[in-house]
Structures are given as structure tokens and as C-alpha cells.
Amino acid sequence: MHHISELRIQGFKSISNATFPLSHYTPLVGYNNAGKTNILKAASWVIKKVSLAGEDFHNINNAVTVEAEISGITAEVLDALEAGHRIRIEPLVVDGKIKIRRSQAAPNQPTSSIRFEVWKEEDGQMVWAHNPTGIDAAIGGLFPEPIFIGAMENATEDVAKFGSGTTIGKLLKEIMGPVIERHSP
Numbered sequence: 001m002h003h004i005s006e007l008r009i010q011g012f013k014s015i016s017n018a019t020f021p022l023s024h025y026t027p028l029v030g031y032n033n034a035g036k037t038n039i040l041k042a043a044s045w046v047i048k049k050v051s052l053a054g055e056d057f058h059n060i061n062n063a064v065t066v067e068a069e070i071s072g073i074t075a076e077v078l079d080a081l082e083a084g085h086r087i088r089i090e091p092l093v094v095d096g097k098i099k100i101r102r103s104q105a106a107p108n109q110p111t112s113s114i115r116f117e118v119w120k121e122e123d124g125q126m127v128w129a130h131n132p133t134g135i136d137a138a139i140g141g142l143f144p145e146p147i148f149i150g151a152m153e154n155a156t157e158d159v160a161k162f163g164s165g166t167t168i169g170k171l172l173k174e175i176m177g178p179v180i181e182r183h184s185p
Contacts, residue, residue, distance in 0.1 A: 001024065001072055001077075002070055002071065002072035002073050002074075002077050002142060003022065003023075003024050003070070003071060003072055004022055004043055004068050004069070004070055004071075005021070005022055005023075005069050005070070005071035005072075005097070006019065006020070006021050006022060006067075006068070006069040007019070007020045007022060007039065007042065007043055007046070007066065007067070007068050007069075008020075008065075008066070008067040008068075009038075009039070009042045009065075009066050010062075010063075010064065010065040010066070011057060011058040011059060011062045011063060011064045011065060012038060012041075012042045012045075012052075012056060012057070012058060012064045012066060013035070013038040013041070013042075013055075013056055013057075013058060014033075014035045014038050014058065015035055015038055015039070015042070015058065016058050016059075020039060028040070041056075042066045043066075043068065045066060045102065046066040046067070046068045046100060046101075046102045047068070047139060047140055047142075047143055048140055049102065049111055049114055049116065049136060050111065051104070051108055051109055051110065051111050051114065052064055052104050052107060052108075052109075053107055053108055054107035054108070056107070057107055060106070060107055063103050063104060063105045063106075064103060064104050065101060065102070065103040066101070066102055066103075067099065067100070067101040068099070068100050068101075069097055069098075069099050070097060070098045070099075070100070070139075070142065071096060071097045072096060073089075073093050073096050073097065073098060073142075074096060077142070078090055078093075081138070081141055081142070082141065084134065084138070085134075085137070085138035085141040085142075086138075088133075088134050088135050088138040089135070089138050089139070089142070091120075092118050092119075092120050092135070094119075094121075094126075098118065098119070098139070099118065099119035100116070100117070100118055100119070100139055101115075101116070101117045101118075101119075101128060102114060102115065102116050102117075103115045103117075115130065115131070116130075116131040116135070116136050117129060117130055117131065118131075118135055
């Protein structure tokens with residue numbers, strides 16, 4: 001299964017410059033306000049483009065840059081993508097990996113100004129290439145929509161109101177959806 005195997009974050013929220021090696025399952029453990037959520041939000045941002053606000057910058061005078069290495073990209077993973085996405089991603093896979101980088105120079109820039117790059121071979125050398133057509137959407141197609149699970153102030157209350165917008169509701173939908181689909185007949 002493919003996953004983000006390394007995340008390098010520069011200038012995002014409380015993280016000035018750090019690299020995080022990741023596995024298929026990487027628990028983030030730490031005291032409150034240690035930056036665990038910032039790591040998750042940076043990973044989400046590198047995959048799904050949105051414009052960052054001033055509070056997302058470690059220093060508003062410096063750009064935010066997040067690099068991700070996506071490992072485990074096999075023929076099976078590529079076959080599961082829609083044809084257009086597969087055509088864009090396949091040439092970028094080197095040894096089952098793709099490296100991507102997203103950067104934003106200043107807060108509240110239009111999304112069209114956010115730079116997206118891929119690590120690819122050009123003239124026999126590996127270089128960062130600016131957003132080949134359609135690659136941003138294709139990379140997003142590799143991953144499901146992330147579900148952010150914040151700390152629960154009152155777990156009993158969250159369970160009692162498990163609507164589609166609550167943490168429990170989102171988890172139940174993800175878990176039960178395929179079960180219901182498979183066994184509903």
C-alpha cells in the first residue's frame with residue numbers, strides 16, 4: 001500500500017524546519033501544543049491545495065514549503081487510479097516513489113500562486129519541475145479525503161450526537177460504508 005514515507009516541513013505553523021520519517025502506521029505522541037496537529041495539517045496541505053493564512057506561517061516573511069515522498073506506488077496502485085491521473089503519475093514514479101513539493105510565499109495568496117513541483121528526470125538529472133499539467137489533481141487522487149480527528153472534549157457527548165459532521169460520525173461512515181455496501185442485499 002502506498003503512503004507518505006517522509007515529510008519535510010519548513011515554515012509551517014510551529015515547525016521552522018523538520019523532517020519526519022513515516023511508516024504505514026506512525027503514531028504521533030506528545031503533550032498538548034507540541035505540534036502533532038501541525039504535522040498532520042502540513043501533510044494534508046501538500047496533497048490538497050488550499051491557500052494558507054497568516055497564522056499558518058511560522059514567520060510571515062518566509063515561505064511555507066512542504067515536501068513529501070510517497071512510497072509503495074505499484075502497478076496495482078496505478079491501476080486503481082482514473083486513466084487521466086495514471087497517465088500523469090506513472091512517468092514520475094522512480095523505484096515505487098514520487099516526491100512532491102508545495103510552497104506558498106506569502107499568506108492569503110490565490111491558489112493559482114501556490115507553487116507545486118515534482119521530482120523528475122530532465123536531461124539525465126533529477127530536478128524539481130514546476131507543476132506538470134494536471135499532476136496536482138492526480139496526486140490528490142492517490143489519497144482519500146483526510147479525516148482530521150481532534151481531541152474530544154466530551155467523548156460521551158460526541159458519541160451521543162454521531163452525526164455526519166462529528167468525529168465519531170465520520171469514522172462510522174468510513175468503517176460502515178463498505179460493510180453496508182457489501183452486505184446490504
